[in-house]
Structures are given as C-alpha cells and as structure tokens.
Amino acid sequence: MEPDERAAPQWADCYRALVARKTDDIPALRTVLAAAPPGEVLELGAGFGRLALAAARDGRQVVAVEPSRMMLDYRDAFFEGVPADIRRRVDWRVADARESDGRERDAGRYAAVVCGYNGLNEIVDGLPEVIDGAARALAPGGLLHLDWCADPYERPGLVEFYDYLEFSGQRWAAFTIVQELPGGRHDLTLMYERVDGVTARERLxxxxxxxxxxxxxxxxxxxxAGLEHHQSLSGGNVMVFVNKGGSRSRADR
Ligand SMILES: C[S@@+](CC[C@H](N)C(=O)[O-])C[C@H]1O[C@@H](n2cnc3c(N)ncnc32)[C@H](O)[C@@H]1O
Structure with a gap:
C-alpha cells in the first residue's frame, strides 16, 4: 500500500491526534544535531514536519522529504503560527526516500540525515537504497540518525490499548493490532473506537x-555504505552513524 492510500479524511484527524503531541523523541534528535557539524539537515519520511520543525527551531536549515499528500496537508496546519523565519528554514520535497535520482546532486551536502519515529519501518522495501542514499548525502563528519523499531512484535494478533485521543470533536480510544505477513512484513492496524457516550459502536x-x-x-x-556506528541512544532504539570519509558517490565505490 502506498502512503497516500491512507488519505481518507478521518485518517488525517486520527494520525494528527496520535502523533502531533509526541515529543519524547526530540531530546535524542537534539543530542544528535548538537554533535553534528554545522550545516543542513535532510529528513527522510518527514511526515507533517514534527522533527523538521524541532530542528528548524534549533537553527538548522532542513530539507524535508515526504511523499504522502495526507502528511503534506497536515503540515500547513501544524506550521500555523510558527514564525516565518523558522518556517522558511524547512524546504519540502515531495519525493520517495528510496529514489536516489534527486539526491545525486546533493552528494556530501548534509551535516545530518534523519529518519525518525519508525520511518524505516514504513519503508517496507528498499532499505539498502535508503541507507546508501543517506550515506552519499552526508558531508564528512556528518551524522545519520535512525530511530526505528528493530525488534519483532511480541504479541501479533492481540488487540492492545494504546491511548485516548480527541479528534473530530469526539473522544476515542486507540488500539493497535499487529498482523504478521511473510518476509518480515507486518500490517500494523490502528483501531479507533468512540468512547464518548455512544449508543452504537463506531470504529475506524x-x-x-x-x-x-x-x-x-x-x-x-x-x-x-562507508558509515561507522557512532552511538546508540534511547535504550538502543536510536542508532547514530558517522561518515568518516569524504563525500562519496556511487561511482566512487
Ligand atoms: C511514522 S511517520 C514519521 C513522520 C515524522 N518523521 C515524525 O517523526 O513525525 C513515517 C513517514 O514516512 C513516510 N514514508 C513512507 N514511505 C516512504 C518513502 N518510501 N519515502 C519517504 N517517506 C516515506 C510516511 O508517509 C510517513 O510520513
């Protein structure tokens, strides 16, 4: 399924309610950016710009790559009220992180490449292309920040409560259900059930x-791809790699 197949209007509300208030991964991002050399940040799978905005608020210029129309539609609401000088620090590209064409020109350009909050997990194919492209995009001494879910789900099939959320003017409970598929793939189903005095059940x-x-x-x-492991953060969920060499292109290797 392509990301835009989630673009039904209510998914926009659900996703926003689920992710917009998430901040627990921002300290690790800040740690990585503080250790990176000066310069621009490339974010792969930027969603509606939660992490890109945090980096921009810290003074970084960011190129945010995101293919989903739904995410880009949110972005406008999420950035509402952000001062223009900070907003201008984020330059958006509607693109697929697996495709290197557009990035060939960017070889060695970035101080950091960020793929956060399970971004790699949603890129269900093409991990080699993403890591190779990220390595090429990094300047010497640049850091690659990867925050993804590496461990298999412990309890596929079970419905697990996740959180209460407010969206579409109503109160919902969110649950997760994991279905294992062949080849290391999973479908993560988010189920939202209305909980505010409904007489009939409503589920999304x-x-x-x-x-x-x-x-x-x-x-x-x-x-x-020529990257060295630099550090692990957040109990191993975040891995940071450094480009020790010079700028690389596919032809160099
Ligand atoms: C879990 S979200 C993380 C969003 C954002 N980084 C954050 O922390 O809020 C993963 C994002 O990856 C995007 N994505 C999925 N496949 C992608 C691909 N092939 N290339 C670039 N982004 C992709 C999705 O549209 C989604 O916005």
Whole structure:
C-alpha cells in the first residue's frame, strides 16, 4: 500500500491526534544535531514536519522529504503560527526516500540525515537504497540518525490499548493490532473506537504496512555504505552513524 492510500479524511484527524503531541523523541534528535557539524539537515519520511520543525527551531536549515499528500496537508496546519523565519528554514520535497535520482546532486551536502519515529519501518522495501542514499548525502563528519523499531512484535494478533485521543470533536480510544505477513512484513492496524457516550459502536481502522528491520541488517548496510556506528541512544532504539570519509558517490565505490 502506498502512503497516500491512507488519505481518507478521518485518517488525517486520527494520525494528527496520535502523533502531533509526541515529543519524547526530540531530546535524542537534539543530542544528535548538537554533535553534528554545522550545516543542513535532510529528513527522510518527514511526515507533517514534527522533527523538521524541532530542528528548524534549533537553527538548522532542513530539507524535508515526504511523499504522502495526507502528511503534506497536515503540515500547513501544524506550521500555523510558527514564525516565518523558522518556517522558511524547512524546504519540502515531495519525493520517495528510496529514489536516489534527486539526491545525486546533493552528494556530501548534509551535516545530518534523519529518519525518525519508525520511518524505516514504513519503508517496507528498499532499505539498502535508503541507507546508501543517506550515506552519499552526508558531508564528512556528518551524522545519520535512525530511530526505528528493530525488534519483532511480541504479541501479533492481540488487540492492545494504546491511548485516548480527541479528534473530530469526539473522544476515542486507540488500539493497535499487529498482523504478521511473510518476509518480515507486518500490517500494523490502528483501531479507533468512540468512547464518548455512544449508543452504537463506531470504529475506524487505519492500516500501516510496516517491517521491523533487525539492527544487524542496518549495521551491515551502514558499514557497506562507508558509515561507522557512532552511538546508540534511547535504550538502543536510536542508532547514530558517522561518515568518516569524504563525500562519496556511487561511482566512487
Ligand atoms: C511514522 S511517520 C514519521 C513522520 C515524522 N518523521 C515524525 O517523526 O513525525 C513515517 C513517514 O514516512 C513516510 N514514508 C513512507 N514511505 C516512504 C518513502 N518510501 N519515502 C519517504 N517517506 C516515506 C510516511 O508517509 C510517513 O510520513
């Protein structure tokens, strides 16, 4: 399923309610950006710009890559009220992180490449292309920040309560259901059930195709792309790699 297949109007509300208030991953991002050399940040799978905005508020110029129309529609509401000088620091590209064409021109350009909040899990194919492209985009000394779910789901099939949310003027409970598919893929279904005095049950389902990429795969691909493991943060959920060499292009290797 392509990201835009989630574009039904109510998914926009659901996703926004689920993600817009998330801030627990921003300290790790700030740690990485503070350690990166001066310069621009490339974010792959930027969603509606939650992390891009945090980086911009810290003074970074950001190129945010995001293919989903639904996310880009949110972005405008999410950036409402942000001072113009900060808003201007985020330059959006409607593109797929797996496609390197547009990035060939950017070889060695970025101080940091960020793929946060399970971005890699939603890129269900093409991990080698994403890591290779990120490595090429990094300047010498630049850092790659990856925050993704590496461990297999422990309890596929079970419905698990996630959180209460307010959206569309109503109160909902969000649940997750994981279905295992062949080849390391999963469908993560988010189920929203209205809980505010309804007489008939109302449920919404949002299916997000995902894949849990093991840490060894990411380490191997990063090493093959010329990146060194630099540090792990947030109990190992965030891995940071450094480009020790010069700027690289595919032709160099
Ligand atoms: C879990 S969201 C994270 C959004 C954002 N980084 C944040 O932290 O709020 C993952 C994002 O990856 C995007 N995505 C999925 N496949 C992609 C691809 N092939 N290239 C670039 N982005 C992709 C999705 O549209 C979604 O916005």
């Amino acid at each position: 389902y949002q299916v997000v195709p995902r894949r849990t990429w093991p840490r060894e795969d990411v380490l191997r691909l990063a090493a093959a």
